Amino acid sequence: MFGSVEELQKKLAACDYLTDRHVATIVYLALKLQKPLLVEGPAGVGKTELAKVLAQATNSRLIRLQCYEGLDEAKALYEWNYQKQLLRLHVAQTQSKDWEEAKQDIFTPEFLLRRPLLEALSSEEPVVLLIDEVDKSDEEFESFLLEILSDYQVTIPELGTVRSNHIPVVVLTSNSSREFGDALKRRCIHLYLDYPTFERELDIIHLKIPGIKDCLAQQIVSFVQVLRKQRLKKAPSIAETIDWARSIMTLGSKVIDEEIVQGTLSILLKYQSDIDKVYNKVSSLLPEK
Amino acid sequence: MEEKILEFGRLLRKGGLNVSFSQIADALRATAEVGFQFEDFYHALACTMICEKADKPLFDKMFRLFFLTLPASQHGRENGESQLVSTENTGHIIELARSAEGIGQGRGGGASPALLLVKAVQDGNYSLLNQLAQLAFKSLGNPKRKDLANLEQLIVQAKVSIGWYEAVNRLERIREKEKVNESTYSRWLECLNYLEDRIKELLEEYFVITFGQDALEEIASAANLREKEFYQLNNIEIDEIRKRITKLARKLASKYARRYRRAKHGEIDMRRTVRNALKTGGTPVCLRYRKKKLSKPEIVLLCDVSGSVAVFSEFMLQLVYTIQNRFRSVRSFLFVDRIEEVTNYFHNEDIEAALQEAFSKANFSYSGFSDFGKVFTIFATKYLNSISPKSTLIILGDARNNWRSDERDFLKQISEHVRKVLWFNPQPQSAWDTEDSIMKVYAPYCRQVFECRNLAQLGEVIEAIL
Numbered sequence: 162m163f164g165s166v167e168e169l170q171k172k173l174a175a176c177d178y179l180t181d182r183h184v185a186t187i188v189y190l191a192l193k194l195q196k197p198l199l200v201e202g203p204a205g206v207g208k209t210e211l212a213k214v215l216a217q218a219t220n221s222r223l224i225r226l227q228c229y230e231g232l233d234e235a236k237a238l239y240e241w242n243y244q245k246q247l248l249r250l251h252v253a254q255t256q257s258k259d260w261e262e263a264k265q266d267i268f269t270p271e272f273l274l275r276r277p278l279l280e281a282l283s284s285e286e287p288v289v290l291l292i293d294e295v296d297k298s299d300e301e302f303e304s305f306l307l308e309i310l311s312d313y314q315v316t317i318p319e320l321g322t323v324r325s326n327h328i329p330v331v332v333l334t335s336n337s338s339r340e341f342g343d344a345l346k347r348r349c350i351h352l353y354l355d356y357p358t359f360e361r362e363l364d365i366i367h368l369k370i371p372g373i374k375d376c377l378a379q380q381i382v383s384f385v386q387v388l389r390k391q392r393l394k395k396a397p398s399i400a401e402t403i404d405w406a407r408s409i410m411t412l413g414s415k416v417i418d419e420e421i422v423q424g425t426l427s428i429l430l431k432y433q434s435d436i437d438k439v440y441n442k443v444s445s446l447l448p449e450k
Numbered sequence: 451m452e453e454k455i456l457e458f459g460r461l462l463r464k465g466g467l468n469v470s471f472s473q474i475a476d477a478l479r480a481t482a483e484v485g486f487q488f489e490d491f492y493h494a495l496a497c498t499m500i501c502e503k504a505d506k507p508l509f510d511k512m513f514r515l516f517f518l519t520l521p522a523s524q525h526g527r528e529n530g531e532s533q534l535v536s537t538e539n540t541g542h543i544i545e546l547a548r549s550a551e552g553i554g555q556g557r558g559g560g561a562s563p564a565l566l567l568v569k570a571v572q573d574g575n576y577s578l579l580n581q582l583a584q585l586a587f588k589s590l591g592n593p594k595r596k597d598l599a600n601l602e603q604l605i606v607q608a609k610v611s612i613g614w615y616e617a618v619n620r621l622e623r624i625r626e627k628e629k630v631n632e633s634t635y636s637r638w639l640e641c642l643n644y645l646e647d648r649i650k651e652l653l654e655e656y657f658v659i660t661f662g663q664d665a666l667e668e669i670a671s672a673a674n675l676r677e678k679e680f681y682q683l684n685n686i687e688i689d690e691i692r693k694r695i696t697k698l699a700r701k702l703a704s705k706y707a708r709r710y711r712r713a714k715h716g717e718i719d720m721r722r723t724v725r726n727a728l729k730t731g732g733t734p735v736c737l738r739y740r741k742k743k744l745s746k747p748e749i750v751l752l753c754d755v756s757g758s759v760a761v762f763s764e765f766m767l768q769l770v771y772t773i774q775n776r777f778r779s780v781r782s783f784l785f786v787d788r789i790e791e792v793t794n795y796f797h798n799e800d801i802e803a804a805l806q807e808a809f810s811k812a813n814f815s816y817s818g819f820s821d822f823g824k825v826f827t828i829f830a831t832k833y834l835n836s837i838s839p840k841s842t843l844i845i846l847g848d849a850r851n852n853w854r855s856d857e858r859d860f861l862k863q864i865s866e867h868v869r870k871v872l873w874f875n876p877q878p879q880s881a882w883d884t885e886d887s888i889m890k891v892y893a894p895y896c897r898q899v900f901e902c903r904n905l906a907q908l909g910e911v912i913e914a915i916l
């Protein structure tokens with residue numbers, strides 16, 4: 162797929178995803194070893210985005226399974242379309258077919274509702290399967306995932322075994338809101354995505370907001386970087402830096418000062434308690450002129 | 451190289467990382483893909499062998515010692531000397547050392563290391579901090595192989611040699627006088643932590659270079675927090691264990707939650723299923739389940755908080771209160787030679803604050819020496835009436851009674867009142883019933899007595915009460 166780490170890194174950059182060599186190395190290894198990639202890290206550092214961009218860079222279809230508490234096989238893998246089956250049974254009754262015949266009718270692909278996992282396993286074209294926020298699902302589901310990720314096949318009792326033609330690229334993301342099992346973790350290649358360095362974030366800002374003056378961008382990024390070092394409930398993410406930079410551009414300011422920052426702080430910080438904490442010491446956190 | 455990686459995996463396991471065979475196989479494949487260029491090699495191993503972010507520091511340390519320091523050790527022995535101190539720094543250090551000698555003769559002459567240290571911290575001058583670390587390390591001369599067992603002590607010695615405590619004192623005073631703000635102060639602390647870590651690193655490197663593989667293995671086992679005896683923990687390790695207990699608690703909580711959820715789907719309730727099926731023309735489209743009752747245990751904790759047992763009791767309280775909604779009720783008592791209930795402190799959310807408050811306010815010590823007999827007497831007469839007969843009563847303590855009267859009848863009375871008594875003893879089983887330990891006197895009244903010396907065992911015993 163990719164000949165080298167550099168090639169992958171360039172491809173990602175071409176899809177507007179700027180990243181460090183070591184991140185590219187780890188993603189490269191996951192692809193080469195054909196193992197699921199488990200991406201962990203704080204909110205908004207680009208975990209989901211990485212999977213999306215990877216699909217783009219590998220010309221694959223992105224199939225996304227969003228996890229939540231209570232997610233089960235029926236929602237993740239497949240389900241029989243009961244309503245439709247009942248209707249068909251009703252019709253069959255009036256035609257006085259026996260049960261064996263009727264059964265032949267209703268457990269066919271026509272009545273199968275494909276959910277993301279089955280979709281990914283049975284796809285003809287290459288796919289990137291994004292299992293987003295696995296830590297939100299519960300343990301039962303986790304062990305079920307483990308099964309799927311072990312042999313990339315499922316058996317549907319009425320239809321037989323579905324096996325994927327090519328092992329899909331699997332990306333799992335987690336915010337570590339819950340500890341999940343070691344078995345699943347062991348099966349994966351680990352990528353810990355952290356907040357970007359100053360230089361990297363500056364590059365991202367320039368990439369996403371083409372018109373921005375370098376000096377303003379620098380001020381913005383260094384303020385955000387300082388802010389992340391404070392003890393906050395939720396530190397600003399890359400997405401928030403971008404939003405904030407955009408609004409400051411819209412305001413037409415060329416530099417940031419205390420007043421501007423205080424007026425726009427709610428774009429960066431989502432919790433009122435964080436805003437209160439920072440509000441009065443903004444000037445001491447601003448980069449020196 | 452393959453062998454090296456296998457060996458490295460073994461070393462990590464010794465250090466307490468659960469590296470499985472399949473992970474090592476992946477590591478081998480990964481390094482084959484990216485080659486041995488240093489950075490890539492490191493990341494190839496890390497992304498296949500580390501499961502949690504919390505394991506990274508240990509991984510990094512072992513990686514450094516195993517792949518960088520250990521090879522240098524063979525080299526060093528051939529050349530007959532260690533290559534620890536990089537040559538570029540040596541000149542400067544000798545100079546520093548000279549001024550360090552000045553300190554003994556009073557503070558007048560030259561910059562004492564303590565003053566240098568204060569300055570380095572204030573300026574955030576990491577290269578100077580580095581040199582101070584070297585200086586501190588040098589002051590120890592050539593520690594012997596057996597000194598490795600007392601690494602912590604060596605570090606303290608090294609710190610003293612560069613006037614660490616004096617410097618910290620000065621910094622505190624400056625902080626007060628000049629009203630140093632929080633972010634500056636936290637930068638200072640970062641510097642101090644860095645210096646301490648560097649000294650430790652230098653020492654570990656020294657041991658690995660001088661004594662090779664064998665020393666490295668000892669360093670790995672010493673780093674294994676899960677197996678480390680509670681009474682040997684230093685402050686940093688205590689903090690780390692606190693974090694791990696939070697994690698352990700979350701793990702237990704979600705495990706238990708799953709059981710509970712399953713239980714909600716108990717057996718199929720035929721009667722309700724059929725009645726419900728009438729709506730759908732007699733076809734049972736929706737199955738109805740009977741709810742299953744899940745019994746939640748009631749817990750009473752009696753925690754010995756004398757001396758070295760206090761840390762253990764604190765961990766246990768933290769763990770139990772983090773998962774307290776897994777219990778029907780939790781009551782807790784602290785004791786040394788008096789006993790007092792502290793349940794009420796734990797009504798607020800912040801467990802750490804509650805612990806502090808309980809430890810500082812409760813009245814549990816009269817002489818400072820444990821007296822289990824007295825404690826059981828008080829408990830049986832004062833509290834037992836109010837204890838639910840359904841509860842599981844857990845005693846945390848080392849059963850070292852300071853030769854006092856054991857009052858076993860009161861423990862007997864207690865054990866007849868409650869559902870069961872469990873005893874968690876933080877001392878190694880080999881030490882029970884030696885000197886003033888009277889575990890075997892009390893054991894007959896306990897359903898079970900567990901040895902609970904380290905995190906690994908704490909995890910096991912807590913499962914026993916869930």
Ligand SMILES: Nc1ncnc2c1ncn2[C@@H]1O[C@H](COP(=O)(O)OP(=O)(O)OP(=O)(O)O)[C@@H](O)[C@H]1O
Pocket residue numbers: 177178179180203204205206207208209210211334336365399400
């Ligand atoms: N390396 C990057 N290069 C360019 N843009 C990036 C990069 N990383 C993140 N972004 C931007 O940050 C936004 C947020 O990223 P994303 O939604 O993937 O975060 P996340 O880690 O999945 O967060 P959450 O944990 O909240 O789901 C993306 O839409 C993208 O615009």
Ligand SMILES: [Mg+2]
Pocket residue numbers: 208209210293334
């Ligand atoms: Mg996301």
